[in-house]
Amino acid sequence: MNDVDGNFTGTVRKQLGLTFQGETREDFYIVTGDIRLTGPCLDGVHWHRFGTFSGRVISLRPTDEIAEDGWQFFILGPDLDIGKIAQSEELIFETLASMIDTEITFHELVWVTEYRPNLRMVNKFSKGRVFVAGDAAHVHSPTSGQGLNSGVQDAFNLGWKLALVEKRLAHKSLLETYSTERFPVISDMLEVTTSILNNAVKTGSTAGWANTILFMLGIHCHFSSIVLDEFATPTEGKPTSTYMVLDETHLEAGDRAPDAPKLLHVYPRKSDMMTLFSLYRPWYHTVLVFAPSPADATPILARAIRQDLVLVDQEGHAYSAYLVESNQMKIFAIRPDGVIGAVVHGSEDVKKYFSKIFWEV
Template structure:
């Protein structure tokens, strides 16, 4: 056996593992990422990406996801046995664009393409996924984790300080940690899904087509066009509780036959690209970590696909963990900061499972998934108001936890997502081309926004920030639109004029008021305070010797 060492070992190269690795690499933390499959996974799988996840990719500077993803097509639902007079509906609720929400449209991107994009970003940091490398076992101590890996029959001992298990619901990390995975398996939901290439007469590729309903005795078939596997590519879902779906999934001939039986038009099948049989499991861990080992994504929680929250929640797990782990590994934060990964994500995932299960039950009851859609699915209202490391000097204490609520733009507290604001005018020195607040937020530093009527009102707070390295804390003074455009000299890294008032409106700052917001590396408001003392108090929760 060989012995090597690296700070972080990431097990599993799906979206959760890739986002964890990329966030750490952007924080200058070396990563080794492995996956037991010899080749990258194929298939669209859960392709829905919601607005909060697009914000995350924006912070990671993975802009191609939003650029290449496509809006949900209109769904055409047909009566049994006919293509005539289909009912048309939208898969997601309509949300009007606002300056605070730059990504307001949910879109579709197959996991296969998403993985390719994320891998390319890893390669910019000279990091590649080691395919065909399996985690066999691991042991941990107070100082690190020793993992036994296998590739091509050769065993290797690998020493790391930390291990992230993003190896899926059947992975080894959660099982070896001894975490519980309580929940239920729903026998009333059996389906097969996959990618297929076919040609049909009368099926317009501009639409998502649905045949049949969810009642017993019917075959419900969904066909969504996807160009990612070719101009004749479709993602299919077949649901029928009266048939042996596992048996059907094992036979290309039976899959072709059951899809053809549901579609009242001529169909020519060309290729079955990928297929999986599925039964709804609704489960989650009792905690997200033990010692130096963490779980994220499907390794920590699985649920009904209704709502499309799985992939999105998984990458948000990874983002929440990775910026904290980076600070600890750099020696800037105490290990206790890592306990907040568990404390913040457990309530979010618990409420998410309740919501997706409710949608599943409504779908089975009404025969339509559309009726269950809600703006909550956009994930913009997810918050950590209850977290021990957020600080709000303006909020009313004692409110109940509502970690998975809908976005309320008329209320903003520490722990909420930080809103965007466009058309910011940079004055004085500092970075160039800063036009939106989102362009400031990055996963390797906190951003302190000082809203103040003038520089004089911001000076005391800015002076308190001189104790922090600009590599981990950056500052921006946000002046009202009434400010003149004269060149200024400031202690802040940036001085911005809110030309159209969007920032003051989104952050609910009144004219003449001084208010300070500390934005965490994951784009969450860590603190809303009056000034310097509040900023110091917040950072004392994050940094050592702050």
Template sequence: MNSVHPPVLVVGAGPAGLVAALTLRQNGIPVRIIDKEPNPRIGQRGPGIWPRSLELFNFLNVPEVNDMGKPVPTVRLYKPGTLETLKDSLMAPLMEPSPAIPFHSPKMMGQQLLDVILRRHLEKFSCSVEMGTELCSFEQSDEGVTAILTKNGVSETFDTKWIIGADGAKGVVRKQLGLTFLGETRDEDRILTGDIRLQAVGLDRVHWHRFGSLNRGLSLRPTDEVGEDGWQFMLFGRELDLTKFAENEELVFETIASLLPIEVTFNKLVWMSVFRPNIRMVNKFSEGRVFVAGDAAHVHSPTGAQGLNSGVQDAFNLAWKLALVAKGLADKSLLETYSAERLPVISEMLNVTTTILNKAIKSNDISTGRSPVLFMLGINCRFSNIVLDEFVPAVEGKPINAYGILDEAHLEAGDRAPDAPNMLLAGRGESDVKTLFGLYRPWYHTIVVFAPTLADATPILGALEAFDNSVVQSAVVLPSSASVTPVASSADLVLVDQEGHAYSAYLVEADQTKVFVIRPDGVVGAVVHGAEGVKKYFSNIFLDA
């Protein structure tokens, strides 16, 4: 790695860029992260955080997102011109909690607060965002990338090994790479959104309120991040000239007041912006040593709240792979799987969100078309050339369903790895319990060996000693009938599944030996019979495996 300059330059300090930088720093990779804005962005922007993203923040040791996030309010639609309820509806389908899914409901958190939380965690690794620093251009070669940056009118030449472009839909990185950004723009479906502080007599702070129609409408969602009078608002409708609104604060106040059948006092307009549905994506997520993630790679309608979540998941998929290559442990060809794994996911995501948008317009109901697919727990990369499953036969021409609904009765390589709580650490007290999610972290693979006895797992563990312990960890999971007395083992952990949750979630019989390799991004990389399968999986990951 470059001893003078950090080997990775992250351009853009929104959630995707911050997650990329944090994941790399947790892997021990020096990072420089810049943002052209002079100050951090304010406001809610994309506030919906879905369960799969909550799992990733858990792996990143960022519990505040789940702990501080608010439940998604019920949407209350009112009869025209009144405060009489017409209909209550859910913005997200209900999911019952289960041991395998600890984060079973989405949360709301404004991007302003999310960015603050992520920056604080990044600063623990002596890495701070350089605000007001803009990427002007870059040139790359086989050895690295030379970037031209400016700050306060002063130009800087910066040599690095890789660039991650998380600089948004209008950013420099995608444009200079020459990636296509095909799709459509719907000018007729514009919305004006922002944060506002107002007091409305008789309007509770429990519901997500909706007034008017899709031709001329208003939604108000209570937020506490700017004060007890804070709301995220959306003005929408083809009868409204939203371009004029964006330049006239008083017109915004007047229009909101005209749509509310109650007395309202305006305290402050915090920020606002016109948003029009752009439904576009790149043809590939990288070129050479330069990558794109988040809005720089794909944009879509806000229906479904998948954008921020998809960007975070882009970053997580890329960063663990880039870390291994930067350490010299993996060949650069591993980085090609970032684009290969994310392209089908994003393509299907655009279809999902566009379908929801079309149904909402047709039905005049923004909560219509919601399905468990939005939880993002069924996203998979079963089709990837670096996952291995010895229990599921390969089928030529098998359709890709990368954005499916979670099926807990089926688990194969490329799927999200389930959780399992109350795992007793062998030889410890009853109070010393673990969860599988507590084992999974972005700086190592976790080899989970299900075996009837420790003796059955020992040959597999012996073959794993050849792998670097800093990037490969191991855990043996024994059935509830196994002894919990102290044991000597080369495994990092020996766990007894005292309540059977792990065996149930991973679909393993008590008398069966089965090995799962969990990737640093919480994806099942391999499902194999034993040591040879593990070696075969890692031969596609590590240089010397």
């Protein structure tokens, strides 16, 4: 059983004995909802904000899902009686109008609710046969836009492991790595997003929202027991956070596998240029063998891996993204969730990696 709904899983979490430690923030108490309105300064292309986060602020984000004049709005202000405003259509219109310089015409309040950020996460992402993911496992400040992507990453991390265990291709202990890999990442994400929320509330600045760490491209699980890296240097002195800004000069097992464009497909048939991302899929591993020549790759392919494609990296994009020297032999196993599972030297090491995942190799 998987669960990805925050409210329903309140009950499920309790029944499982999973905790949901954290806090509810009263200092970011807002009224939010969908509204239809028009005004001369309000185009439906831009996200409009009036005021600052240290005082009163309103936000109007266009959404044509409701209607052409539809907006997703929120109102925030320490001096506002948010609870009272949320109960009254008239007060909502009045507050919005008071913050916008030009005249606006209200057409409809579609729905409205009060909202306080909950900053919480479970102590474990699974119990027995039940797995929690997305908002059911972690909730956080909306100030950094990390919620949806984190939930999707949970699902990708869990999906391929569940499939292998269900097909009896992997031992059920593989499922334990869902919690061990995701827990530190979500814990670090909560720290990052809470610090951005604190800064927004304290200074009114939204500068932290542009932090490139929020692109999520540097998130890693170097520490995982099911990744294998024979090139990485010992971990001593390395930063321990799993939430990092992408560093293109460093790549190891547990990192997100990068893309590379313009790869010439020369075997089994010639075709157009390909990208690595066009090869990666969530239902299989992809093994990349970087070899100085096809002859160098042959022994590895004969012993460990079925060869599906030969690609020529004419412009060096893959060599550059995967930090491989032109005369170097380096093998990467890319997991179904797009994480680099292994960076190794030869066929025995490839088997060593896959023996961490599968029953039989």
